[in-house]
Amino acid sequence: MADASYPAELRYHEAHDWARIEGDVATFGVTWHAQDALGDIVYYAGPEVGQTIKAGDGYGELESVKAVSDIIAPLGGEVLEVNQSVVDSPEAVNDDPYGAWLVKVKLTDPAEADGLLDADAYQALI
Amino acid sequence: MAESAVDTPLLRRTPLDEAHEQAGAKLVPFAGWRMPLQYEGIIAEHTAVRTSAGLFDVSHMGQLRVQGADAIAALQRVLSNDLARIPDVGQAQYSMLLNDAGGIEDDLIAYRIEADELLLVVNASNREHDAALLDGIAEDVSDGWAMLALQGPAALDVLAELTAVDVRGERPFHFVTAPVAHSVVIVATTGYTGERGCELLVPADGAVGLWNLLADDVRVTPCGLGSRDTLRLEACYPLHGNDIGPDRDPIGAGLAFAASRDVPGGGPAHEALRAIRDAGPRQKLVPVSVTGRGIPRAGTTVLVGDAAIGTVTSGTMSPVLRQGIALAWVDAEHAATGTELSLDIRGTRVDATVAQRPFVRGSLG
Numbered sequence: 001m002a003d004a005s006y007p008a009e010l011r012y013h014e015a016h017d018w019a020r021i022e023g024d025v026a027t028f029g030v031t032w033h034a035q036d037a038l039g040d041i042v043y044y045a046g047p048e049v050g051q052t053i054k055a056g057d058g059y060g061e062l063e064s065v066k067a068v069s070d071i072i073a074p075l076g077g078e079v080l081e082v083n084q085s086v087v088d089s090p091e092a093v094n095d096d097p098y099g100a101w102l103v104k105v106k107l108t109d110p111a112e113a114d115g116l117l118d119a120d121a122y123q124a125l126i
Numbered sequence: 127m128a129e130s131a132v133d134t135p136l137l138r139r140t141p142l143d144e145a146h147e148q149a150g151a152k153l154v155p156f157a158g159w160r161m162p163l164q165y166e167g168i169i170a171e172h173t174a175v176r177t178s179a180g181l182f183d184v185s186h187m188g189q190l191r192v193q194g195a196d197a198i199a200a201l202q203r204v205l206s207n208d209l210a211r212i213p214d215v216g217q218a219q220y221s222m223l224l225n226d227a228g229g230i231e232d233d234l235i236a237y238r239i240e241a242d243e244l245l246l247v248v249n250a251s252n253r254e255h256d257a258a259l260l261d262g263i264a265e266d267v268s269d270g271w272a273m274l275a276l277q278g279p280a281a282l283d284v285l286a287e288l289t290a291v292d293v294r295g296e297r298p299f300h301f302v303t304a305p306v307a308h309s310v311v312i313v314a315t316t317g318y319t320g321e322r323g324c325e326l327l328v329p330a331d332g333a334v335g336l337w338n339l340l341a342d343d344v345r346v347t348p349c350g351l352g353s354r355d356t357l358r359l360e361a362c363y364p365l366h367g368n369d370i371g372p373d374r375d376p377i378g379a380g381l382a383f384a385a386s387r388d389v390p391g392g393g394p395a396h397e398a399l400r401a402i403r404d405a406g407p408r409q410k411l412v413p414v415s416v417t418g419r420g421i422p423r424a425g426t427t428v429l430v431g432d433a434a435i436g437t438v439t440s441g442t443m444s445p446v447l448r449q450g451i452a453l454a455w456v457d458a459e460h461a462a463t464g465t466e467l468s469l470d471i472r473g474t475r476v477d478a479t480v481a482q483r484p485f486v487r488g489s490l491g
Binding site for chain 2: 039040042043045061063064065066068094
């Protein structure tokens, strides 16, 4: 498992999700803290491509050996891509939580990102 | 992802609590105890037990002492298995504490520690309940005992090399009493993983010495309750409170091997079991493997076509098979091995079949 880290270039949602924002497209994933709390992740069920997801709502599920957890969308948008390599090898989320993105989304309103936390604010929360 | 109140002073702590904390265990509340869920990770610990050896702190288990012929006779009236099958000191048996309807109040292992004395090892969550049911028959001696489980294909080699105790020649469900690490320890060829290995009953003040002795061996991985659960599920061992309980009977649960047909000195419980045997159980506890994607959990509905015919009582992803596995109570007519089922996993239909026991055959065979 990777060591604890919270990259400064990401934005964070209090439900332990991150967003990497590039213009009006973003990738989402879960934080180091989230994967550590879940334990060995063995299953990822993502949304459908083309589906619209709303900030603050669940868009998929991660399951560890012990528990199921909803994944919360930090921002709203239309799903462009689901990371098939994580569907196939969910343990990638434990190994590299910031490399193992879960969905790529075309943002509905990029200004929503102003409501997210930076790495310091997120770390103060956990 | 709520944080659990694991630091509450209300939780009991085993003698190994400090050792777990130092080893970096994730500690969680379980049955009133502060227990290690995992150290390194559930899958790594599971794999260690299947391939080498794992060491578990199971000091939360309860111990009840039953002494004297009258007390043992009174106990037999409510135990499923025939104590006459373990007449000799050094023998042990799996058994169930039954109510008058034949329902399972608890499951346990009975150890014949003297000709006229038994030690019962019961589930942590049922310790007080059992002691109340057996008031006047059994004495709760749990506080004096700690308990470790050393499980896996290398477990008995490790034990033989590190201590003077060699139980590699013993059949399952036997025990010896021997001095180990400055304590007199009961070493029993029992377990909850499907692997060869032993469970060690040690006086509470000797637990740390015994743990350190065994945990220091490179073949041994400390393991938490998380892998204990995935291991027992692969082995198809039911968990009381999940898979079996007061409203479930041993016959339907597939535990008839531990419910003797004719128990001398039996009681109403044994009458009730005869009736269930004669009529056939209405539902059966069966192993279910998922053939599609998804992980069944307790409460998942089991269907045949569109008809709900049962419920999952335990489920996980099998670390060995890398697929969803479960134990489920299903209507008896759908319990045959190979029956095609579907599971409603949070709104999604997933294909599954009634599997053969066990899901994974460990070194125990």
